[in-house]
Amino acid sequence: MSSSDASDPAPQAEGAAVPAQPRYYSRFSLSQRYLHATIFTTFLGLALTGMTLRFSHSGWADRFALAVGGFSAILFWHKFCAVILTLAFLIHLGDLGYRGIFKGQRGIFWGPNSMVPRWKDFQDIYGHFRWFFWLGPRPKFDRFAYWEKFDYWAVFWGMGIIGISGYAMWFAPFVARFIPGSWLNIALLIHGEEALLAVWFIFAIHFFNTHLRPGSFPMDLVIFTGRMTEEELKEKHPVEYQRLVETGKLQAYLAPAPERWLKNFGWLVGSVVVLSGFVLLVLTLFTFFRGV
Amino acid sequence: MRWSLAAVLFFAAVVPSVAAQQNAECLACHGQQGLTGQAGHSVYINAEKQKASVHGSLPCTACHTDIKGFPHPAHPAAVNCASCHADEAKDVEVSVHVKAAANPCLACHGNPHTIVPVKDPESPVYALNIPKTCGSCHANPEMAKKFGLPNVYSMYMDSIHGFALAKDGLLVAASCSSCHGTHKILSHTNPESRTYRANIPATCGACHAGPEREYFAGIHGQLVKAGDLDAPVCSDCHTAHQIARVQTASWQEKTSATCGNCHKEKYRTYLDTFHAQVSALGYVETAHCWNCHRYHDILPASNPHSSIAPANLVTTCGQCHKAVTASFISFQPHADPRNAKDFPALHFAAIFMDLLLLAVFGFFGLHTILWLIRSAFDRHKGGA
Numbered sequence: 128m129s130s131s132d133a134s135d136p137a138p139q140a141e142g143a144a145v146p147a148q149p150r151y152y153s154r155f156s157l158s159q160r161y162l163h164a165t166i167f168t169t170f171l172g173l174a175l176t177g178m179t180l181r182f183s184h185s186g187w188a189d190r191f192a193l194a195v196g197g198f199s200a201i202l203f204w205h206k207f208c209a210v211i212l213t214l215a216f217l218i219h220l221g222d223l224g225y226r227g228i229f230k231g232q233r234g235i236f237w238g239p240n241s242m243v244p245r246w247k248d249f250q251d252i253y254g255h256f257r258w259f260f261w262l263g264p265r266p267k268f269d270r271f272a273y274w275e276k277f278d279y280w281a282v283f284w285g286m287g288i289i290g291i292s293g294y295a296m297w298f299a300p301f302v303a304r305f306i307p308g309s310w311l312n313i314a315l316l317i318h319g320e321e322a323l324l325a326v327w328f329i330f331a332i333h334f335f336n337t338h339l340r341p342g343s344f345p346m347d348l349v350i351f352t353g354r355m356t357e358e359e360l361k362e363k364h365p366v367e368y369q370r371l372v373e374t375g376k377l378q379a380y381l382a383p384a385p386e387r388w389l390k391n392f393g394w395l396v397g398s399v400v401v402l403s404g405f406v407l408l409v410l411t412l413f414t415f416f417r418g419v
Numbered sequence: 420m421r422w423s424l425a426a427v428l429f430f431a432a433v434v435p436s437v438a439a440q441q442n443a444e445c446l447a448c449h450g451q452q453g454l455t456g457q458a459g460h461s462v463y464i465n466a467e468k469q470k471a472s473v474h475g476s477l478p479c480t481a482c483h484t485d486i487k488g489f490p491h492p493a494h495p496a497a498v499n500c501a502s503c504h505a506d507e508a509k510d511v512e513v514s515v516h517v518k519a520a521a522n523p524c525l526a527c528h529g530n531p532h533t534i535v536p537v538k539d540p541e542s543p544v545y546a547l548n549i550p551k552t553c554g555s556c557h558a559n560p561e562m563a564k565k566f567g568l569p570n571v572y573s574m575y576m577d578s579i580h581g582f583a584l585a586k587d588g589l590l591v592a593a594s595c596s597s598c599h600g601t602h603k604i605l606s607h608t609n610p611e612s613r614t615y616r617a618n619i620p621a622t623c624g625a626c627h628a629g630p631e632r633e634y635f636a637g638i639h640g641q642l643v644k645a646g647d648l649d650a651p652v653c654s655d656c657h658t659a660h661q662i663a664r665v666q667t668a669s670w671q672e673k674t675s676a677t678c679g680n681c682h683k684e685k686y687r688t689y690l691d692t693f694h695a696q697v698s699a700l701g702y703v704e705t706a707h708c709w710n711c712h713r714y715h716d717i718l719p720a721s722n723p724h725s726s727i728a729p730a731n732l733v734t735t736c737g738q739c740h741k742a743v744t745a746s747f748i749s750f751q752p753h754a755d756p757r758n759a760k761d762f763p764a765l766h767f768a769a770i771f772m773d774l775l776l777l778a779v780f781g782f783f784g785l786h787t788i789l790w791l792i793r794s795a796f797d798r799h800k801g802g803a
Contacts, residue, residue, distance in 0.1 A: 181696070183696040183700050184699045188700065197700065197701060198697050198700040198701065256789070258793065259789035259792070259793045300740050303746050304744055308746055308747040308749040308750030309765075310764075313764060313768045315693055316768055320769075320776065323776070324775065324776050324779060332787060335787050335790075336790075341794040341798050
């Protein structure tokens with residue numbers, strides 16, 4: 128990437144062609160981007176290995192397992208990713224507790240910068256559906272739109288259900304000292320079904336909502352660069368933009384344009400993940416509905 | 420047989436010189452290479468090989484009984500092996516091979532003038548040569564098609580028996596005749612056949628005595644003994660000609676499905692388990708049917724000797740799962756979420772998960788499609 132930078136005559140061309148540089152606004156901190164990167168890489172690892180087990184009777188699962196080193200490798204990477212994801216989740220919880228309780232940042236728990244749903248979110252859902260049918264104007268979303276909050280809480284719900292059932296099966300004989308063994312039947316069932324929900328939701332709904340929908344297509348790089356243009360902020364989060372302008376805080380959030388290498392990196396990683404997710408989505412849907 | 424043996428001994432002991440003198444007369448002509456009959460086929464006899472053969476001490480006329488002197492008839496009568504080998508001939512007479520050739524004896528034993536003892540590695544019926552000899556017909560696709568037979572030769576050669584015989588030269592390895600017999604090969608539909616269903620355990624048990632004893636102690640063997648021919652015999656699980664080493668991943672992976680041919684519900688519910696998912700990825704160290712139920716001496720759970728009798732479950736599950744407790748064994752290895760009566764908690768968990776998936780994808784599926792249409796329309800208008 129650095130070599131392409133050096134040989135690229137773009138800086139001169141850019142200066143000549145673009146009269147006014149767009150201003151960039153910082154949406155995600157570095158630690159938030161790292162958190163997301165950890166979640167999506169481990170999630171992809173868990174999804175690939177987990178769906179291979181879930182649909183182990185299909186030809187593609189068998190071949191994938193063979194390619195990565197058989198069931199032992201599948202199970203190792205599944206547990207490996209699970210542990211990393213659990214750690215990331217616990218660090219996030221610890222961070223929330225630290226900031227919310229010890230540092231008194233109550234804005235984490237309510238208000239426009241919180242992930243906790245507000246009455247406005249339900250109004251936005253209603254308004255969005257009205258807009259879908261040309262019955263009203265497009266709702267003006269705040270810092271986090273309702274589908275973004277849903278994505279966030281879906282991870283909490285999924286971590287709880289899949290995580291607890293997964294660890295119960297991992298340490299089955301130990302866990303069965305405290306619960307009946309027949310509960311492990313339920314653990315396997317909900318682990319698999321909830322995983323199917325999570326995988327299909329992320330690879331179909333989340334990918335569409337954040338990356339593939341017109342307006343963001345083909346990829347929203349904000350989660351890699353942490354930055355979006357002022358124009359984009361105005362269009363996607365008008366309430367937040369207006370508040371920042373009115374309170375005079377916008378200046379504090381302005382950031383330099385994302386580096387070229389970072390954008391390229393985001394493109395590369397994002398494309399690989401979106402494509403892998405899409406392939407897995409098609410394979411699992413096909414196998415699920417063919418009933419094999 | 421006794422009479423014919425006496426005749427042979429008589430010929431062998433008393434008249435060898437007579438035989439040799441008489442044979443010399445025949446070989447005066449037939450000892451010449453290139454001598455052909457009227458129809459053009461060779462009538463040459465290799466004197467040395469004939470003399471070294473099991474029939475070497477016999478005069479030619481012992482078999483070619485209608486030849487009294489020279490000149491002899493242009494078309495001598497067909498040789499009747501039964502005149503000496505009466506018992507074998509009687510067996511062949513009732514076998515599936517009676518019409519296999521003009522002279523079925525020669526189809527396996529080869530040229531009658533050069534027949535050597537069975538223990539001679541040159542013999543076509545020497546233990547290591549039997550598959551090739553039988554294969555001269557049974558590896559022929561046209562012949563297999565004509566009689567509706569599978570091409571068993573290649574299956575056998577790739578089997579554990581075929582490998583032991585052909586690769587290691589193991590004389591005790593089962594070849595065709597070990598299971599099918601020699602002269603009296605009967606159709607597997609004939610109750611007297613060694614390959615008739617009810618007789619198969621005894622046929623295999625001729626070598627595999629231990630498994631045979633275990634098998635008859637188990638429920639499958641008891642059913643067969645009681646005359647239930649739908650119960651599985653050796654070949655149902657191991658196949659007849661493609662018998663493989665049971666430790667191989669490929670065998671372990673596919674054989675649970677064999678049990679599922681009869682135990683359909685148990686197999687269907689097994690497929691939902693982690694045990695089955697792991698097995699399908701070719702991993703051997705997981706529970707297949709036989710890891711819990713045992714293989715030859717399978718017994719129902721109601722039998723206290725059964726591996727799945729309630730009192731034995733901790734031991735059975737404990738083969739793989741370390742430190743299992745009485746609580747652990749309430750795990751259901753054949754749980755069925757569709758069965759509300761036997762698995763109510765699992766059933767309602769399944770319904771809850773189904774509804775959750777339906778609700779989430781119903782809402783967001785619709786949401787996504789409507790959003791796509793609406794924003795695509797907007798952008799189209801904006802672009803235009």
